Structure formats: structure tokens, C-alpha cells
Amino acid sequence: MSKIVFITGASSGFGKAIAEKFAEGGYDLILNGRREDRLQELGNELENRFNIAVYLLPFDVQQQEKVYASIHHLPAAWQQIDILVNNAGLALGRDYFDEASIEDWNVMIDTNVKGLLYVSKAVIPFMQKNKKGHIINIGSTAGKEVYEKGNIYCASKHAVDAISKAMRIDLLKDNIKVTVIHPGAAETEFSIIRFKGDEETAKKVYDGYQPLSAADIAQVAFFCTTLPEHVCINDLVITCTSQANSFYTFKKG
């Protein structure tokens, strides 16, 4: 069997582009997301185009029992996971702290933080058995600086940053690499989800400059995993050329 990469949130955006990039590189894929129809379509296309094998593992990362049951029941050959990409995540709303919805906060914390923990906890024993592995966590520039009305999304991504540091220290003994990639603004379905289907507001986020694309992030994720065995990129912030950090983006017009 070829090397195996397990990608959460592969039905859209970064996760989908990462699946395409690794498929092109000859990896077999475990694809997760909630929208099974999208995973099925992507899986079929990549199997046909790149002659690789794809295993679909649709579940909601917020549901601990389902996460554990799905991962523990992987066929033995598919348990030989080389790379885990913890990408599933979202922002919901852009509101002042005192006006934001508690439901939105719960979903962001349950997905971006607890979901990442559940999936990692379930996959790490397979890597420990093999005495190798690579975990890539998708953070954000929002995990480096807190911006107005970003409150709990920023908090969840700061948590991803801290969890990545903790994992890297505690998994040294198992020869497991941990990389956290912090992208800036990238045009995916992210803002449509954040603004709850308001496509006009979502589009405005990217007006006046060229944001990152999902393919840019996929290229970087692939690069991080193809370095020599003894080399690990720990922490990587990537923005488009027009963006410096969460606060400064140069926009035309």
C-alpha cells in the first residue's frame, strides 16, 4: 500500500485541495467531512484520475463517540496512517463579544478545538505503534492575533496553536512530527459559512486584493510532509502578499 493521509473537512476548501494535492503525489486518502455526497464525488474523481485508493470516513468531528467508533473500525491496512491533517473547522458570526451567539461559540469550540482533540486522540495510537507519523493542524492568523469581533473564533485558533505546541512536546518520544499551518485570508466557503449564507457579505471580505487560494495551502501542506525524516516545520504563518497579519491588508480602491 502507498502512504496514507487522513484529512478532516475534505468536502470543501483547504481539505479538498489538500486531498487533490496528495492524490497527485500518489498517496492513498482517508476523507472526512459531514457531506458524504461531496466526499463520494471527490473520492471517485481522485481514484480515477490518480489511480489511488480512497476510504470515506464521514462523521461530525464534534461527536466524540462517532469519531472514535469510525476511526477504531478502520480496516487494519487503513490504520497505517502516515499523515493526519486536522483541517475541519469554521467561524460562525462576526459580532461583538457581548452580542455574539452562545450557540455559535459552542459550535466553534466543539469543532475547532474538541473535534481536533477527538480525531487526534483516536489516530495517535496507530502512529505510536509505527513509531512515526506527521500531524498537520490548520490554525489561522486568528490564532496569532485577536481582532475585533473575532473573539471566540480567535480563541479557538489560539487553542489550536497551544495544542500543537503541546502535542509536539509530548509526542517527541514517539517520533511524531507536529506542524501547525496558520493561513491568513483565503477564498473558500469559509466566509459564506461565517456569514450564514450571505454570499454578498462573504464576497466583500476578498474585495480589492488577491487572497490565498485553497491550492496555495495544499502546496504548503504537501511541502511540509515531504522534507527529510529528521526535519520538521513546527509553525508556519502564510498570508497572501497583500496581507501582513490579522490587522493589516492592503486593499485597492
Ligand code: NDP
Ligand atoms: P470551508 O468552509 O471551505 O471548509 C471547511 C471544511 O470543514 C468542510 O469540508 C466542512 O465539511 C468541514 N467541517 C466543518 N465542520 C465540520 C464538522 N463538525 N465535522 C467534520 N467536518 C467539518 O473552509 P476552509 O477550507 O477555508 O477552512 C478549513 C480550515 O481552515 C478551518 O479550520 C478554518 O478555520 C481554517 N482557516 C481558513 C481560512 C480562510 O480564510 N479560509 C484562514 C485560516 C484558517 P462539511 O460541512 O461537509 O462537514
Ligand code: 8X3
Ligand atoms: C480565517 C482568517 O482573518 O477570517 O481564519 O480570521 S480570518
